[in-house]
Amino acid sequence: MSECNMMEQEAILVEYQALRDEIISDKENRMNTLGFTIAGIGTAMAFVLGLESTALETYNNFSFGLIAYSLVMVLIALIMTLNFTKSISRVGTYIKHIIEPQIKGLNWEKDWQSGLGHLKKKRMKERKIIFKNAAKGQSRAYSLYYFILSTAIYAVSFMVDLWQIPVYMVIITLFYLINVFMCSNLWLRFFGEWI
Numbered sequence: 001m002s003e004c005n006m007m008e009q010e011a012i013l014v015e016y017q018a019l020r021d022e023i024i025s026d027k028e029n030r031m032n033t034l035g036f037t038i039a040g041i042g043t044a045m046a047f048v049l050g051l052e053s054t055a056l057e058t059y060n061n062f063s064f065g066l067i068a069y070s071l072v073m074v075l076i077a078l079i080m081t082l083n084f085t086k087s088i089s090r091v092g093t094y095i096k097h098i099i100e101p102q103i104k105g106l107n108w109e110k111d112w113q114s115g116l117g118h119l120k121k122k123r124m125k126e127r128k129i130i131f132k133n134a135a136k137g138q139s140r141a142y143s144l145y146y147f148i149l150s151t152a153i154y155a156v157s158f159m160v161d162l163w164q165i166p167v168y169m170v171i172i173t174l175f176y177l178i179n180v181f182m183c184s185n186l187w188l189r190f191f192g193e194w195i
Helices: 003-050 056-102 108-114 121-131 134-159 166-188
Strands: none
Touching: 003 056, 003 134, 056 134, 056 166, 134 166
8 A cells, every 4th residue: 555545544544533523522512411401400490399389470470480491491402402413413424425435444334324233144133123223313312301301391380380371371382392393303303404
């Protein structure tokens, strides 16, 4: 192999490593986003559920504010998670189609996305279901977490009797439905620039 080819392969390996590091960073950011969201919402819901309804109007306003804030927080976390997931998908597709064909032995993205890997044929049928849509697998878990979180927040709005104030319930329901739409997009990948 000529020196030029070796340098080119070395440059490709450096790019490959940088892109793999970017994927790892995006995965960590997704997890941190979920963790901070759960912590923030847990705190807000603890205040809502711990309030005593002595002054009913103040109680309702404060409860509404915290519940709406929590739903907006979930929406922002969902948008961030969608962007991190799309980035992971784009980088993985680039590695699979551009980098891996150039270097013999680099097969991580191809194996992960196709689900074939180095599995033996007799185990292939058992594992096919696990690896089918493997690239979507992690985003679906996040979608489920955010859906459950949004639904729990929405349920709290009924527990604190905000359903008696139609304007508050319309606003909270609107935020809830937007969150459900975003969760379904993270699950099904139908809206936006998915690769």
